[in-house]
Amino acid sequence: MAQARRDNEFDVIIVGGGITGAGTARDCAMRGLRVLLIERHDLATGATGRNHGLLHSGARYAVTDRESAEECIRENMILRKIARHCVEETEGLFITLPEDDLGYQAKFVESCLAAGINAEVIDPKDALRMEPSANPELIGAVKVPDGAVDPFRLTSANVIDAKLHGAKVLVYSEVTKLIKEGDTITGVEVYNAITKESAKYYAPITVNAGGIWGQRIAEMAGARINMFPAKGALLIFGHRVNNVVLNRCRKPANADILVPGDTICLIGTTSSRVPFGEVDNMYVTADEVDLLLQEGEKLAPSLATTRILRAYAGVRPLVATDDDPSGRNISRGIVLLDHETRDGIKGFISITGGKLMTYRLMAEWATDLVCKKLNIGKACRTMDTPLPGSENENIEEISKQTWAKPGTPHKATIGRHGARALNIGLKDGYDTSLVCECEEVSVGEVKYAIEELDVHNLVDLRRRTRVGMGTCQGELCACRAAGMLADAHQCTERTKNDLKNFINERWKGMYPVCWSDTLRESEYSQWIYSGVCGLEGPETHNEDNK
């Protein structure tokens, strides 16, 4: 494409900095388009960062939704290649417990094989050897190619690549209006919450990748998408109880997936319909916590005595097709809407439905449609081009190039950033000082994130580096990282408010599960921050009410 004439003119504007928007920005930029990506909060703040982080094999959908299952397994294999620094190849088990119908297993395996998923029935004893934390009473087990994927890293890597291909990224920028000329959307009006300024940006095509919030974006264009907000609550445990993804081999139900991820594991989810007005303020109820625990202990009995770090909930961006009250039988399928043919609105498309696993395919479909509308004949290359950080598969090799004697913090950094770790200065003694001891995040890595990864506050930093995600939930590291942000931003008041918001954001996830050791940790936090530090509530609440 030719160079845009002005700074605020692009070929395509993508609204939404979740994984779908980030993936679409990357695909469009790789096909030579001049891209603007707009996100109203931080990257990966919506459903993208609020799920299991499960690298679905598709097996879960094999019986009920063949199309989704096929998409999942294809994308599963692609992500293992292009996003290896975001993926952990853990394998998965579907276990049958005495209370389940063992007859379901045969139908399950048959459906998996038909969808192209390599499902293998194994002896329950072998299953327990493979995953000792699994319920020893299991009567059946099927091995599938499930894995774990870090959605924050995956989003960040897509954004990095989009930027490397010339895309412009605006975070903390909310679309307040779509600019319409006749029956065509020609651009967006954006309010930047940091600079407190409004600006207009123009492009012949605007892509709505707003997830559940996409309904509002579509309304601004004058189109109606009936979203189906389905809340899913999850619990994070303080230890990595299992190394293999554990699923229940039965019709999908509550709390039947336990996924390991980095230092922790997650059980989920519940599914409940929520009014659209509540999607900005998801909280987890005591009943949901009790249900998740009760079902989780059936998968892995040791969860009963494992400390719970926090609870959180996300909203699935499902597009309503019928009145199913559970929200589970709705297809997880991808929905690509060309509003020109659907509603007579030109220059505007929506990409929604789908799931984390199929983000790349969603991006491909959306980009194909954008290119078709712009008469561009370039083919998609995202299925075989590694994401930044995943170019080199040998971690030993990376560390040799970077550090003479890599310690565990170096390894943790490579784990999070892959080959991009080469860009992180960790040579000087000060840079290797640990900011976050639970997750081994160093001064150098925090500096890199502040300078290179669109980090504006401590919560952003957590999503990029895992600062404060460990067992202490940001006890002391938050204060250390705040000091570094104060240096970078040269404003202590802003940093102090930021620190208060960060602490409060962690608390929102902790108080629903606050007893035993979690209450001990919380009391300690109160003593440190309200007592020793003498901090009181923030003057302005962050709008990001997670």
Added chain:
Amino acid sequence: MKFDTIIIGGGLSGLVCGIKLQKAGQKCAIVSAGQSAMHFSSGTFDLLGRLPDGTAVENPSEAAGRLDKGHPYSILGTEAVLKYADEAKDFFAECGISVSGDARKNSWRITPAGERKPAWLTLGDFTPLASKDEKIGNRALIVNILGYLDFNTKFLADSFEKQGTECRIAAVRLDEMERLRKNPSEMRATNIARVMDRDGIWEKAALQIKELIREEDVVVLPAVFGLKDASVVDKIRETIGVRTIFAATMPPSVPGIRTQMALRSEFEKAGGRFFLGDTVTGSECRENGEIESVGTVNFGDIRLHADNFVLASGSFFSKGMIASPSKIYEPIFGIDLNYAEGRGNWFDGCFWNRQNYISFGACTKDGLHASINGNTIGNLYVIGSLLGGSNTLYEGCGGGIAIITAMAAADSILNK
């Protein structure tokens, strides 16, 4: 084994009670799991900073009379609170711990976040401010140890500048610290203090700091000096030659740990037995419901007998109370606690709002006696943060409750 009094919990409250009893001629034992709030001390003890209705307190001795009925101060009565508050200063002096402050007028401390909070007794390391907006000097040099992240120079500079003090931030680099820096998790207050305590190293640091001074009339340093011996702090002040203010760091607190060690050593010097790293597992009762003996993990079959028992086991953090999803209990004796039913009533969804659970704790009868199933236990006392009835964080009274209830319980035992 037989003692006059056994104290469960070796934090501030348990130690103050133990020292007082032991010095009065009793034979005491303290069973301590080893954790204590002293390890993350703010450098001061607070007596009362704010009333539950939000009114700021200038004169704690007067305001103590305006607290709710269930507050530990109300249980003891204003007169007793004031008596023990005055006694506390001499008490610490006798233990060789230098403190300043007055129960009739709060002073102010500088927090690690650069805030200012009311304080009662201030440890000798720190400089109490007479008013909330006292200016510490015209020009301040704030010096950190290179690579130490738990001392936020920016937050401090910002707060001093508000009072018109011009600030400059600098860092000293010491070869002796490089070994700590090799292992990146080692740059913490206590480790730095251990290195500084070694021969001549604090002096080297102080001379380096002195070299950095240009026109500054005040130097601000992190309180990471003198883990074993407080005199290092004064020697640094002398060496630097300019007014030097030590500011509290994020945990661990070097002056707090030193104070805890000094109290323990005072207790042992007086003949008390300090059983560190042990946990009380259960108790046996007499027919009248009083406690006959307790058992511990380390003593196994050997029971520890005493005439009186003092429970100074702390709140949730120290496992003085334990919360399950549906209830809260005291794990050793099962004493009666005051708390709200239903965990939805324990918390506020905003971290910065007052949290109910902070005010949960033991309900006492006839002074500081514990009760079990509503029956007063004549020889079991509760002191310190296990006591309920006060949101100590909001009211700023945790230190005062720990010290004053400890002294009151000791007197009650001695006057039996």
